[in-house]
Amino acid sequence: MPRPLLLASFRHAYFAPLGSTTAFPTVATASATSTPVLGATSGHRLRQRGLLAALGHIGQAAHHFFFHPAYNPAAMSVIDKLAWLEIQDNRILLTKSYGKDKFYIPGGKRESEETDEQALIREIQEELTVLIDKSTLQFIGIFEAQAHGQPEGILVQMTCYTGCYQGQLKASAEIEEITWFSYADKDQVVGVDKLIFDHLKQQGLLF
Template identity: 65%
Template sequence: MQSKKIIDKLAWIELKDKSILSTKSYGKDKYYIPGGKREPGETDEQALAREIWEELNVSIDSKTLHYMGTFEAQAHGHSEGIIVKMTCYSGEYSGELKASSEIEEMKWLTYSDRDKISEVDKIIFDSLHHSNLLD
């Protein structure tokens, strides 16, 4: 029996006025909560800070990081059985949000935008909506 493959990712949940900051990379058809994969030896905090700096040109304050949950779902655009595991944190940042690197667009999404996001992000949106953090 084949074991499922896990893609280990981190995500930064930034909420404003009951909407969530989301990004779309060049060539992708879905928006994603900003973040990415950990490099060998990185802690959650180090990987998240690096990814957010690369994608949005802001610095995450690691002392303010707050664990929001870990969510798993079928990975968008991958073959069946490849699962993305998204470990989510909120936290304060400094700087001005600006799409950079592979990010084509950033947008504040609400719960009604669920059709524009990946499966794992839908689970995260559901959780935030249930907690009255996302309209």
């Protein structure tokens, strides 16, 4: 089975954001798309959330198996990253590090044997000085594209979550600027983030 289609087979899951019953499909790679399967009613979606959360964890486990160098040597060409999607008033939070030419969705790479939750909470606290509430984290999907500034064939794979936070958003020493982007600002972000912008636009969350 071709690799993008194999990935896509693990990425059909719903996502319901906090305070909403809207369903989100897990997103496939840049070279394959997944078909969203939406519940017929809001009540139906709510009844499915426990099952869907379990499916999300299964998808994450499959992702780690196929993209961890210990199991798959080809994974060495994939940069594994986590991202936090913070959306307010149909605009998304972006950061730019010193010396970089593009804005990025906040997040970063995991360390050692960190889980998704541990890595994301640590990265966001380091970058933006706020603490994400682990209990509110919601898995959205996995997005893959050519890594910005890397040789052709080096991919970045972004595992995305939303979650509530405590504290005041403030740029740390490594962050030059934090800002809020609309969909019209898409050209100022890197390739994998453009895929995320497109997805959020399709869901009516980013204008």
